Amino acid sequence: MTENLTLDTKEAGDWTVVEARGEVDLYTAPRLKEQLGGLAGGGRPRIVVDLEGVEFLDSTALGVLISGLKRCREAGGDLALAAPRDPVRKVLSITGLDRVFPIHDTVAEATAGP
Amino acid sequence: MTENLTLDTKEAGDWTVVEARGEVDLYTAPRLKEQLGGLAGGGRPRIVVDLEGVEFLDSTALGVLISGLKRCREAGGDLALAAPRDPVRKVLSITGLDRVFPIHDTVAEATAGP
Amino acid sequence: MTAAGPSPGERFTLELPPDPAYVSAARLFATTIAVQVGVEEESLDDLKVAIGEACARALATAEGQPLSVKAERADGRLAFEVAQGATPPGTAGDLTSTPTPQELAVGLNLELITALFDDADVVDTAQGTPAVRFSVKAGA
Amino acid sequence: MTAAGPSPGERFTLELPPDPAYVSAARLFATTIAVQVGVEEESLDDLKVAIGEACARALATAEGQPLSVKAERADGRLAFEVAQGATPPGTAGDLTSTPTPQELAVGLNLELITALFDDADVVDTAQGTPAVRFSVKAGA
Numbered sequence: 001m002t003e004n005l006t007l008d009t010k011e012a013g014d015w016t017v018v019e020a021r022g023e024v025d026l027y028t029a030p031r032l033k034e035q036l037g038g039l040a041g042g043g044r045p046r047i048v049v050d051l052e053g054v055e056f057l058d059s060t061a062l063g064v065l066i067s068g069l070k071r072c073r074e075a076g077g078d079l080a081l082a083a084p085r086d087p088v089r090k091v092l093s094i095t096g097l098d099r100v101f102p103i104h105d106t107v108a109e110a111t112a113g114p
Numbered sequence: 115m116t117e118n119l120t121l122d123t124k125e126a127g128d129w130t131v132v133e134a135r136g137e138v139d140l141y142t143a144p145r146l147k148e149q150l151g152g153l154a155g156g157g158r159p160r161i162v163v164d165l166e167g168v169e170f171l172d173s174t175a176l177g178v179l180i181s182g183l184k185r186c187r188e189a190g191g192d193l194a195l196a197a198p199r200d201p202v203r204k205v206l207s208i209t210g211l212d213r214v215f216p217i218h219d220t221v222a223e224a225t226a227g228p
Numbered sequence: 229m230t231a232a233g234p235s236p237g238e239r240f241t242l243e244l245p246p247d248p249a250y251v252s253a254a255r256l257f258a259t260t261i262a263v264q265v266g267v268e269e270e271s272l273d274d275l276k277v278a279i280g281e282a283c284a285r286a287l288a289t290a291e292g293q294p295l296s297v298k299a300e301r302a303d304g305r306l307a308f309e310v311a312q313g314a315t316p317p318g319t320a321g322d323l324t325s326t327p328t329p330q331e332l333a334v335g336l337n338l339e340l341i342t343a344l345f346d347d348a349d350v351v352d353t354a355q356g357t358p359a360v361r362f363s364v365k366a367g368a
Numbered sequence: 369m370t371a372a373g374p375s376p377g378e379r380f381t382l383e384l385p386p387d388p389a390y391v392s393a394a395r396l397f398a399t400t401i402a403v404q405v406g407v408e409e410e411s412l413d414d415l416k417v418a419i420g421e422a423c424a425r426a427l428a429t430a431e432g433q434p435l436s437v438k439a440e441r442a443d444g445r446l447a448f449e450v451a452q453g454a455t456p457p458g459t460a461g462d463l464t465s466t467p468t469p470q471e472l473a474v475g476l477n478l479e480l481i482t483a484l485f486d487d488a489d490v491v492d493t494a495q496g497t498p499a500v501r502f503s504v505k506a507g508a
C-alpha cells in the first residue's frame with residue numbers, strides 16, 4: 001500500500017508541530033486524526049499543523065482538523081494551521097473554516113504566540 | 115492537448131542530434147517520424163537520437179526508429195541511439211533491435227564515430 | 229490509427245472498488261483526462277476537490293456499490309458524473325454529541341462541489357439512480 | 369468507510385475513446401492501481417509497456433470500439449484484461465514494400481507482452497470477444 005501522506009512531529013516549546021506532506025483525504029486522514037488525538041489527549045494540546053507540503057486536502061481532512069481543534073481547546077490548548085498552499089486555502093475559505101482556525105503564513109509565526 | 119514528448123535538434127558536425135524527452139508512443143511517435151524523415155530526406159542522414167530523457171518507448175516508436183534507420187542508410191547515413199535508460203534498453207533487447215541500431219552510452223560517443 | 233486529436237462526444241468511464249484507498253485514483257483519472265482534453269490548469273485543483281467530494285459522498289450513500297466516475301466531452305465542455313447511492317447521507321444522530329469527522333465531511337461534500345462548479349447538481353440518471361454532475365470548460 | 373486496505377476480489381474498469389491520445393491515460397491507470405495494491409516497483413515499467421502494447425493492438429483490431437482495460441485483484445495477483453477486436457491485425461500487404469511504423473508495431477505488440485509476462489495470452493472473454501490477459505504479483 002502506498003503512503004500518500006507522511007506525518008512528522010517535532011516540539012517547539014509548548015507547541016507540537018505536525019508536519020504533513022502529500023494528500024490528506026478520506027483514506028489518509030485517519031492517521032492525522034490519531035496523531036492529533038494522541039497529542040491533545042496526552043498533555044500536548046497546543047498543535048500547529050504545518051500544511052506547507054500538503055497538495056490536497058478534502059472535507060474528511062477538514063473534519064479531522066475541526067475535531068482536533070475541539071479536543072485541543074477542551075484541553076486548554078489550541079490548534080493552528082501554518083503555510084497552507086492556495087488550493088488548501090481556497091477549501092478553508094469556501095467552508096468558512098479560515099475564520100475558525102488560527103492560520104499563519106509560517107510555522108515560526110504560529111509558535112511565536114502566547 | 116498536452117505534449118508528452120518534446121523534441122530538440124542540434125547539429126554536431128555531420129551528425130544531427132535529436133534530443134527526445136518524455137514518452138514516445140503511438141500518439142507522439144508521428145512527430146518523431148516527421149523529424150527523422152525531414153532530416154534523412156533533407157541531406158542530414160546521420161542522426162543520433164538522444165534517448166536520455168525518454169521514460170517510455172513503445173512498439174510504434176520502435177517502428178519509427180526502424181523506418182528512420184532505413185531512410186538514413188538509403189541516403190548513405192546512419193541512425194544511432196544514445197543513452198537509453200534501462201526500461202528502454204529492455205524493450206530494445208527483447209525485440210532484438212539492440213543488434214540493429216548502433217547504441218552508445220553518450221551522445222558524444224555516438225557523434226565521435228567516422 | 230492517427231495522431232489527430234480527440235473529437236467531440238467522447239466518453240470516459242472509471243469504476244473502482246468502493247474503498248477510500250482508491251479515491252485518489254479517481255482524482256488522478258479526472259485530472260489526466262482533463263489535461264488531455266485541454267482543460268485549463270487553473271481548474272485542475274477545483275476538479276480534484278469536486279471529484280474527491282463526490283466520491284466521498286458516493287461511499288457514504290451507496291455502500292458496497294463500485295465507485296463510478298464518468299466523463300463526456302461535448303460542446304466544448306468536459307462533463308463529469310459521479311454515481312451516488314439512494315441512502316441519504318448519514319443522519320448526524322444525537323445533536324449534542326460531537327460529530328465524527330466523517331459526519332462533518334458529508335455535510336461539506338456538496339457545499340464544496342457547488343461552491344466550485346456553478347452547474348453542479350445532484351440529478352437522477354437514466355438508470356433512476358442519483359449522480360453528482362458538473363462540468364468544466366474543455367479546450368478547442 | 370474505514371481506512372482498512374482493499375480486500376481481495378476487487379475489480380477496476382477503465383474505458384476511453386479509441387484514440388492514441390488516451391493510451392497514456394490507460395498506462396497511468398494501470399500503474400496507479402498496481403502501486404495501490406502493492407505491486408513491486410520493478411514491475412511497473414513492464415506493466416506500462418504491456419498495457420501500451422495491448423491498447424495499440426486494440427486500436428488496430430477493434431476500430432471504433434472504446435479502449436477497455438479491466439483489472440481484478442484476487443489470490444495475491446492483479447490480473448489485467450485489455451479488450452481486443454475480431455479484425456486480425458493489419459495484414460502487412462505487399463511484402464516487398466517497406467512496412468509502415470504501424471505495421472511493424474502490430475507485429476511487436478504481442479511479442480513484447482509475452483516476453484514481459486509469462487502468463488500473457490489472447491483469450492476469448494465470456495462475451496465472445498478476444499482480450500489480452502496477463503497478471504502481476506500484488507502485495508499481501
Ligand SMILES: Nc1ncnc2c1ncn2[C@@H]1O[C@H](COP(=O)(O)OP(=O)(O)O)[C@@H](O)[C@H]1O
Pocket residue numbers: 066070095096097100327332335336
Ligand atoms: N460542516 C462545517 N462547515 C463549516 N464549519 C464547521 C462545520 N462543522 C463545524 N464547523 C465549525 O467548527 C466549529 C466547531 O464546530 P461545532 O460543532 O459547530 O461547534 P461547537 O464546538 O459549538 O459544537 C464551529 O465554529 C463551526 O463553525
Ligand SMILES: Nc1ncnc2c1ncn2[C@@H]1O[C@H](COP(=O)(O)OP(=O)(O)O)[C@@H](O)[C@H]1O
Pocket residue numbers: 180184209210211214467472475476
Ligand atoms: N518487427 C521487428 N522486430 C524486430 N526487428 C525488426 C522488426 N522489423 C524490422 N526489424 C529489423 O529492422 C531491420 C530492417 O527491417 P527489415 O524490413 O526486416 O529489413 P530490410 O531493410 O532488409 O527490408 C532488420 O534488420 C530487422 O531485424
